[in-house]
Amino acid sequence: MPAVSKGDGMRGLAVFISDIRNCKSKEAEIKRINKELANIRSKFKGDKALDGYSKKKYVCKLLFIFLLGHDIDFGHMEAVNLLSSNKYTEKQIGYLFISVLVNSNSELIRLINNAIKNDLASRNPIFMCLALHCIANVGSREMAEAFASEIPKILVAGDTMDSVKQSAALCLLRLYKTSPDLVPMGEWTSRVVHLLNDQHLGVVTAATSLITCLSKKNPDEFKTCVSLAVSRLSRIVSSASTDLQDYTYYFVPAPWLSVKLLRLLQCYPPPEDTAVKGRLIECMETILNKAQEPPKSKKVQHSNAKNAILFEAISLIIHYDSEPNLLVRACNQLGQFLQHRETNLRYLALESMCLLAGSEFSHEAVKTHIETVINALKTERDVSVRQRAADLLYAMCDRTNAPQIVAEMLSYLETADYSIREEIVLKVAILAEKYAVDYTWYVDTILNLIRIAGDYVSEEVWYRVIQIVINRDDVQGYAAKTVFEALQAPACHENMVKVGGYILGEFGNLIAGDPRSSPLVQFNLLHSKFHLCSVPTRALLLSSYIKFVNLFPETKATIQDVLRSDSQLRNSDVELQQRAVEYLKLSSIASTDVLATVLEEMPPFPERESSILAKLKKKKGPGTITEMEEGKKEQTEVNGGVEPVVNASTVSTPSPSADLLGLKSAPASGGSLLVDVFSDAVPATGALAPGAEDNFSRFVCKNNGVLFENQLLQIGIKSEYRQNLGRMYLFFGNKTSVQFVNFIVNVNCPGELQSELNLQAKPVEPIVEGGAQVQQVINIECLSDFTEAPLLNIQFRYGGTLQNITLKLPITINKFFQPTEMASEDFFQRWRQLSSPTQEAQKIFKANHPMDTEVTKAKLIGFGTALLQDVDPNVDNFVGAGIVHTKSIQVGCLLRLEPNGQAQMYRLTLRTSKETVSKRLCGLLSQQF
Secondary structure (H helix, E strand, C coil), rough: CCCCCCCCCCCHHHHHHHHHHHHCCHHHHHHHHHHHHHHHHHHHHHCEEEEEEEHHHHHHHHHHHHHHCCCCCCCCHHHHHHCCCCCHHHHHHHHHHHHHCCCCCCCCCCHHHHHHHHHHHCHHHHHHHHHHHHHHHHHHHHHHHHHCCCCCHHHEEEEEHHHHHHHHHHHHHHHHHCHHHHHHHHHHHHHHHHHHHHCHHHHHHHHHHHHHHHHHHHHCCCCCCCHHHHHHHHHHHHCCCCHHHEEECCCCCCCCHHHHHHHHCCCCCCCCCHHHHHHHHHHHHHHHHHCCCCCCCCCHHHHHHHHHHHHHHHHHHHCCCCCCHHHHHHHHHHHHHCCCCCCCHHHHHHHHHHHHCCCCCHHHHCCCHHHHHHHHHHHCCCCCHHHHHHHHHHCCCCCCCCCHHHHHHHHHHCCCCCCHHHHHHHHHHHHHHCCCCCCCHHHHHHHHHHHHHHHCCCCHHHHHHHHHHHHHHHHHHHHHHHHHHHHCCCCCCHHHHHHHHHHHHHHHHHHCCCCHHCCHHHHHHHHHHHHCCCCHHHHHHHHHHHHHHHHHHHHHHHHHHHCCCCHHHHHCCHHHHHHHHHHHHHHHCCCHHHHHHHHCCCCCCCCCCCHHHHHHHHHHHCCCCHHHHHHHCCCCHHHCCCCCCCHHHHCCCCCCCCCCCCCCCCCCCCCCCCCCCCCCCCCCCCCCCCCCCHHHHHCCCCCEEEEECCCCCCEEEEEEEEEEEEEEEEEEEEECCCCEEEEEEECCCCCCCHHHHEEECCCCCECCCCCCCEEEEEEEEEEECCCCCEEEEEEEEECCCEEEEEECCCCCHHEEEECCCCCCCHHHHHHHCCCCCCHEEEEEEEECCCCCHHHHHHHHHHHHHEEEEECCCCCCCCCEEEEEEECCCCCEEEEEEEEEECCCCCEEEEEEHHHHHHHHHHHHHHCCC
């Protein structure tokens, strides 16, 4: 911009500002402002024409008065007149006044638009930039209608100066965000994308911001930007700090552009072109390598720029979730930041590692930092960092470390900040349930949770422990004994009384043989807490008392005395009074058989989604719960060992006995749950979405990850299988700020697959709010071996436009594998038995990925077979065994994978008792290497 000359100093404006600052009171300031407004009004209305300098000075004063918070109702026309000046300073003040004070409904908008058009057509770069800045600042729909078709021409014109291109790109970005339907990009797409190759890095930076926004709405139109972005990123990353001097920030070449390019690449899946993908991986490795280099400056700006690029690169690696080596390296790099002296770095490292913990490739690497994370949970001074540490412990938890993590979180809970206690309570409850192998440990954990943080234990938590105790015979006696001991504490939380009352009322007979816990002792212990409890808890205890009458007839007289007392029969609370009257009458007139029928033991609860997880999702807010947290669902062995519900209509209905806590949940209705009878079109399965086949192949050896992602929608998947049954959780995330309406999900088994696979899907909400996530559960039963895959069709309306996406559901025959351990002799004996040509499938193929032994082992285990050690005479070979379970037949399977490192080739041999299974398994597994 040209320098302001001395003559443009506007002394009158400086004097006015000085007067305002010297005012001693608000009244004095208002008086001075009113005096100035009267003077300006008289000047504008006077007969003498004002010169440009005077107009500029008075318009500046009006602008200053407006910024002080006073209304301005005149001077707009004078500001518009300044736009026609040929002097930069006058035109600048005119545009500044318009940008701040003129709204989109002003009558002057047509005059303003004409002045802007004249400046855009002037080819004077300074005037063009002023006009573009004004358009972007106002950003109204009227501005978009007037100039949306002109700005792309300026942006891609060969004779446009670089500074104007920058302004044009950012102006177009602003208009696209406010009025996307008015910005036509079809004919300009390729030329805008090629701005990524511009020699001026300022133009590239502005263009990257524009293309990133456009790619989120129309990814297919801008997919050519991936190779150009990788190329530009490669040049920046490999350059020295002296190569890009004008854009080097504290020895870091073009950090802002690097971050923007990495974010642009996160709008797309990994590049399909091998050369482009290799170059991008090389960039990621270079960024990770540079993070290990000693700093070139001790200034904080250097480390900030360097780490900004590093964290964005790690975000891209996590987004791709396809490069095990990069994921592990990223995890190791973040692990170094966990002990960094800078609090912000520790926070970001914990946050990124939460995402890494959700990847099967890096989960084990994340677990190696468990001690550091536990230490952070105990010693960090910043509560937000402690919360991220708790989130990471939750994300990295599995069967191997669950007892340690739960114990540490319980220990921390005693001193945790009140703001995060409820969330930690929920997480401990979920982990204890999910990874409970020994359910006595689960009971101990939940009771300990109630003891430590009873005020933060929601009803969902203690409801859940009661459901699980009722559904598991092997833990009922232990639970009764444990709560009996817990209730003996002088002060115990009311939630403990609720759990104790319910469990002793149901299973107190299991410990009644011990004189120390005889029926009367149990009753007296519960009744000693009665007067300290709230009305709902007293109501529950009264129900426990009447249960005691059925379980222990010897307590009948004592309990009747309690029910007969005035404090019960004449209680001011109608619920307690009614229960006391009805229970007293029931115990008096009912025969033993009637009493036993009415007060029989609660039946097992039907399996359902964990209400604790729903509580955690609600607390964290829509769309904020991570995919790893979504995966913390109750397993098939939880909730009393109930098998997955294959057909909801077969769920048994509990007997209609008294449900004292209201814990029953109606079983899910059967039938076709996915038909929206109110939709305006019948869901139709179209062509597969781009990349659907590749994404399908990625899930052959893993059960969780991102199945599909575009600029609008992300579909995550978690699945679990046991024998011929399975359950799949689909997570539909709205990546936009606009709600999806008429959201319909249809699961279809084409052709013969209908008789080979039985799928039951629960309905999904028809509206998905912006930034939110909804879940769908699919129950799976394998009836016989199959080769095709079910199709998933998603239809919804976004901004009035119908979106239709069809994908393959990653349900393959190997998911129903049960690994089988075999000795060497047994393996080869069985191998020889399966020597018929119809029983063997063999494939020799070239390696598509680096031949890494550990990765190969992980893929074979993920495929479902047991990896047999010391079986094959050649130590480089891999052998495995397993049984494919279907409802109609079980198919034994042996496999042998022979790698040839020199030729970069594999030979895969599969032998099963059924030809179609051999061929299908061979085809699936060969694609993974």
